[in-house]
């Protein structure tokens with residue numbers, strides 16, 4: 257059977273910007289997704305896509321399944337899509353069945369609480385890196401941590417326990433950490449973070465949590481200032497002292513959130529985060545190490561079928577794409593190389609301060625060293641130009 261050529265053309269109303277996405281026509285497993293996928297989801301997705309663009313743009317799509325696959329990063333097309341279209345598409349992405357809403361317990365027990373050495377090493381190394389980098393930033397004066405995509409609250413817990421422990425009173429973090437704001441839009445994830453906060457007792461006093469899409473955060477916080485509090489979360493429930501927040505530098509954490517965001521949305525997503533921070537504020541970004549994808553993907557995804565779909569039902573992508581896709585759960589996870597992560601972060605308006613691999617301590621098994629990558633960066637001042645060659649986002 258001939259596989260149809262697919263072209264998506266998006267014509268912006270105002271400026272006639274055009275984006276053309278072409279898909280390869282020779283992949284053997286081109287139709288596998290259709291056979292194994294949730295057809296209702298595709299249908300819904302396609303209709304919403306169609307409705308949205310009917311209103312504002314003109315769209316031509318020859319195959320609905322290819323749209324889905326384009327969004328999940330299946331191919332690597334040259335993409336240049338108008339920002340308006342990216343925004344509509346990101347709403348559509350959220351309408352797909354995979355979301356974090358219902359899986360907080362699975363994530364907490366089977367990923368964060370996993371016995372798999374890979375996860376244990378990754379999270380131990382990540383926590384050490386977060387504390388090390390925050391302690392360094394803390395020597396510059398008072399600051400607030402913003403944990404973007406805080407999930408089940410593990411990073412918040414580690415920071416609060418460290419900062420507010422009696423044995424750490426000599427540390428800069430204890431003197432200068434004024435508040436931690438966690439943001440996550442998944443109801444059960446943020447509910448778990450609330451439980452973590454309760455469990456912290458007095459150490460959780462300076463933790464507040466917003467249930468909010470990070471993409472909407474810029475409507476409430478811009479350049480480190482709070483323009484208004486999100487609806488349903490007034491100043492009492494958010495618990496932030498506005499003056500303290502605005503007078504402090506921010507330290508952003510983006511721990512393992514980027515892998516599950518489709519390629520096309522990553523750059524706009526990071527730019528939104530950048531716009532909430534002030535020039536000079538730092539952000540620490542982490543993901544699994546793309547160079548270790550081939551070594552570990554089977555063990556990792558084979559161990560959490562309830563979360564990511566049975567390993568056998570994955571879409572078999574070449575390991576060089578470093579992306580795990582499972583249509584069974586509409587799950588996608590991309591593992592970044594260090595260079596790829598640096599390029600992305602710098603393209604979003606940050607300047608790299610440091611980057612590297614974790615864990616790096618010798619008590620770990622050799623093969624588990626460097627299973628994570630991190631980039632520490634600060635928001636550029638206006639006079640620093642972003643990276644000249646942004647990766648296709």
Ligand SMILES: C[S@@+](CC[C@H](N)C(=O)[O-])C[C@H]1O[C@@H](n2cnc3c(N)ncnc32)[C@H](O)[C@@H]1O
Nearest residue numbers: 356405406407440441442445469470511512513
């Ligand atoms: C892989 S989990 C990581 C959670 C946590 N940072 C950790 O290290 O355990 C990704 C988290 O990002 C959140 N997330 C993804 N996209 C988001 C968005 N647009 N707005 C808010 N939260 C988002 C999800 O709800 C989920 O809790």
